[in-house]
Amino acid sequence: MANTISSLHSTIKSVPLAKMRVSTAAQRVLKPARVLELTSIFDLEQLGYLVVNFRDGWWWIVDGQHRFEALKRWLGYGWEKQSLDCRAYDGKSEQDEAKMFLRLNNALAVSAFDKFKRAVFAGYSDERSVEKAADKAGLKIAREKGDGHVSAVTTLMKIYKRSDAKTLTRSLALVYQSFGDPGLSNNIIDGIARVCERYNGALDDTEAIERLQSLRGGVGALTTRAMLLRKQTGISIPECIAAATIDALNTKRGGKKLPSWWKE
Numbered sequence: 001m002a003n004t005i006s007s008l009h010s011t012i013k014s015v016p017l018a019k020m021r022v023s024t025a026a027q028r029v030l031k032p033a034r035v036l037e038l039t040s041i042f043d044l045e046q047l048g049y050l051v052v053n054f055r056d057g058w059w060w061i062v063d064g065q066h067r068f069e070a071l072k073r074w075l076g077y078g079w080e081k082q083s084l085d086c087r088a089y090d091g092k093s094e095q096d097e098a099k100m101f102l103r104l105n106n107a108l109a110v111s112a113f114d115k116f117k118r119a120v121f122a123g124y125s126d127e128r129s130v131e132k133a134a135d136k137a138g139l140k141i142a143r144e145k146g147d148g149h150v151s152a153v154t155t156l157m158k159i160y161k162r163s164d165a166k167t168l169t170r171s172l173a174l175v176y177q178s179f180g181d182p183g184l185s186n187n188i189i190d191g192i193a194r195v196c197e198r199y200n201g202a203l204d205d206t207e208a209i210e211r212l213q214s215l216r217g218g219v220g221a222l223t224t225r226a227m228l229l230r231k232q233t234g235i236s237i238p239e240c241i242a243a244a245t246i247d248a249l250n251t252k253r254g255g256k257k258l259p260s261w262w263k264e
Contacts, residue, residue, distance in 0.1 A: 013088035015052055015059045018080035020068065023053070023060040025094040025121050026101035028114040029143075030065060038070035047071065051104060053089040053097055062089075062097050063104045098122035113143055116153040130156050133165040137172035139184070147181060155186040159193045171196045174205055178212035179219040188219060191226070191241025198242075199258060211249050222248060 022030075050064035061068055072079045092100070098118040105115075119127040134141050134150060141156070142149040150156070150172070159168050171193035175183045183189075196203065215221055225247065226240035233240070243261035250257040 010051075010087045010089050012049065012085055014083045015050075015086045015088060016080075016083050017068075017072070017075075019059050020050075020052065021058045021060050022065045022068075023062055023094065023097045023101075026060075026062045026097040026118065027065045028111070030069065034066045035069045035073070038066055039073045042070055042074045044071075044074075047084075049085065049087040051089075051100065052086045053092045053100070055091065055093070055097075059086070059088070060097060062100050095122050112154045113151055116141070116157070126157065126160065129165045130160050130168065133160065133168040134172060136169045137176060139172055139176060145181075148176065149181070150184045150189075152184065152186045152189055155190050159190065163193070163197050167193065167196050170205065174209060174212075177209045183219045187226075187237045187241055188223070190238035191245060194238060194242040195245050198261075199246075202258060208249055211251075212245070215248050 047067055048064075050068060051062040052059040053062055054060075071084070075082055089096075089100070098121040101118050102115060102122065116127055116130075120131050130153070131141055134156065139148045139150050140146075141151070141153060143151050156168060156172075159171060171189060172184075174196065175189055175192045178192075179188070183192075212222075217224070222241065222244050225244040226237060229235075229240040229243055230237055239261075246258055246261045
């Protein structure tokens, strides 16, 4: 059976299950709970087509790894002797697989982090610039918790597009050196970035880091102050973080103070 789907440059092909592998470039982390859920309600008629690509002697799964695992459990012993009709590509690269993942899942509930990492692998310039900016700040973009790990990719992309890679690196370095890992949250990163964007040359990073490091209560105190400002003003939390940061930097500051956040 080989009905060509010309708009997608693929064919419907019977593929041996034993020859399938999961493309790490295209697929998100396997979720066992999702596999169990699919297995419990498994219906072969509702399985749909897995999307695969033939490369290096294997059929790499670009879309459908959870359905693939559920199918194996449903088939049980001898599953590797079975074949399945799939939407099949031939000879695409790993980067192509990442791009296909993004296109196929554009309308589905795919996490921003998964899309970001696949876009980096696919060679998208903005995402790669953001990853390099984080690296220059001594950080690693990663989902799992760890020293210097940041997962707030939506915020990082927003800051990059709002300003530039240099400002993003500066903002991340200022946050991390001031507060460590507890500071690497969406609102704190965005708020500090707004300070870097507005004050730019007027902001001495070394002095700012020293003052924020000595802030009694650390990032928690900064957040508490920001939430109070939000109740008073109704403006966004990141902007309140920025305002609270300027207040903290101006406290007991000798000489010329930074202009108030509320006075542009």
